């Protein structure tokens with residue numbers, strides 16, 4: 001299943017700030033409100049790119065440190081990103097949004113029909129929040145993390161071993177990879193930098209998954225400079241050095 005995306009690099013608009021005027025809301029344009037450094041928003045951005053919807057879904061980046069007041073007042077009252085303005089409604093929650101983008105727009109399907117794979121997809125999607133919480137907590141804790149994070153990464157390695165018709169969680173690239181990618185990208189970086197922990201060591205499936213993911217243009221276009229992500233995480237207190 002090839003991604004309907006050209007490899008040309010999309011020119012990204014500058015983030016909107018408290019000084020910026022709102023777009024012409026509810027004018028029929030479909031808008032995806034994101035922050036370039038938010039992993040939840042990155043999920044929706046990857047799904048939009050993979051389905052080749054760059055023209056149909058306009059990216060509207062928000063500067064979360066200096067947010068425009070109209071975002072909470074007129075767009076999305078929870079004041080979080082991502083949110084999607086579509087058909088005169090605004091919806092949020094990244095896991096709901098990636099499913100919504102997959103089922104309401106054209107482009108390659110991001111969930112297989114096979115019921116066994118669908119059920120596994122649901123299990124893995126429900127597990128993402130727990131996984132993220134466990135690994136974030138360990139990254140933030142003092143000292144070595146091996147015994148704290150190894151079981152979590154072993155679960156990922158096991159999950160990647162379930163289907164052998166491709167290197168991704170369900171074999172072929174799907175919503176599950178999209179849900180995990182932004183977080184695994186960050187955890188790999190944070191754990192290596194702060195805890196000297198290599199998540200791929202002794203985990204060949206995970207190593208291959210990362211390699212294959214990095215061949216997908218829809219994903220690589222959403223990646224930020226690792227130094228920017230590290231600086232952002234340090235500012236938010238998300239990592240603590242050994």
Ligand SMILES: N[C@@H](CCC(=O)N[C@@H](CS)C(=O)NCC(=O)O)C(=O)O
Pocket residue numbers: 035037038039040041064079080081082092093094095
């Ligand atoms: N559960 C939400 C989480 C979204 C979220 O926490 N986004 C953060 C940025 S990464 C945010 O908007 N924070 C702003 C705030 O909490 O005020 C989702 O999956 O979409």
